[in-house]
Amino acid sequence: MNGTISADDLKKLAGRRGEAQWVDVRTASEYAAGHVPGAINIPMEQIEARLADLSTDCPIVLICQSGVRARLAAALLEPRRTDVTVLDGGTSAWVSAGFPVVVNSATRWGLERQVRLVAGLLVVIGAVLALTVNPHWVYLSGFVGLGLAFAGLTNICAMASLLCKMPWNRSRRLRPAATSVPGQTCSLRNVSSAGGDSETIVS
Numbered sequence: 001m002n003g004t005i006s007a008d009d010l011k012k013l014a015g016r017r018g019e020a021q022w023v024d025v026r027t028a029s030e031y032a033a034g035h036v037p038g039a040i041n042i043p044m045e046q047i048e049a050r051l052a053d054l055s056t057d058c059p060i061v062l063i064c065q066s067g068v069r070a071r072l073a074a075a076l077l078e079p080r081r082t083d084v085t086v087l088d089g090g091t092s093a094w095v096s097a098g099f100p101v102v103v104n105s106a107t108r109w110g111l112e113r114q115v116r117l118v119a120g121l122l123v124v125i126g127a128v129l130a131l132t133v134n135p136h137w138v139y140l141s142g143f144v145g146l147g148l149a150f151a152g153l154t155n156i157c158a159m160a161s162l163l164c165k166m167p168w169n170r171s172r173r174l175r176p177a178a179t180s181v182p183g184q185t186c187s188l189r190n191v192s193s194a195g196g197d198s199e200t201i202v203s
Helices: 007-012 014-019 028-033 068-077 090-096 111-132 135-154 158-164
Strands: 003-005 021-024 060-063 084-087 101-104 173-176 188-192 195-197 199-202
Touching: 007 014, 007 090, 028 101, 060 068, 060 090, 068 084, 084 090, 090 101, 111 135, 111 158, 135 158
Parallel strands: 003 084, 021 060, 060 084
Antiparallel strands: 101 199, 173 188, 188 195
């Protein structure tokens, strides 16, 4: 397969999953918020480092939210793979076609989105305070801008590191859901500080 594939055509392949590997290149939080059933998650920024996770026995179908990131990921894979296809319109097109998605009921904002929100708020606060309180507050906005530029150049983001330590970003853990009984296996379930973590297929 080459180029793009429509949501309708991809749905027809659902019963023949061995014919292609479906890869969602969005962030982990976006993937958890709703993904095409059967798709695995390899964020776009990790795609080149995780080539071993891509099947060599069948073509690859790349999926994102609208198709933009999937095309960028396809361009990154182009020197190594010639059997890459992009879901036209991404997950949005899949949902618009009325097809089900798998939703994790305990989703949270992705770290990148949190950084954008906090940085934007700090810039606005700095600008407002500079206009209403003291002109020196403009340095707050400038400091945030320099921090974002530094993060872009070095891939080191102090704000992201700080946000990672926040309670809502703590990693989930596994614990037994029932007491182990001889002759039976112990079932596990995901738990987090925000409550239960489960997956639901939403149509």
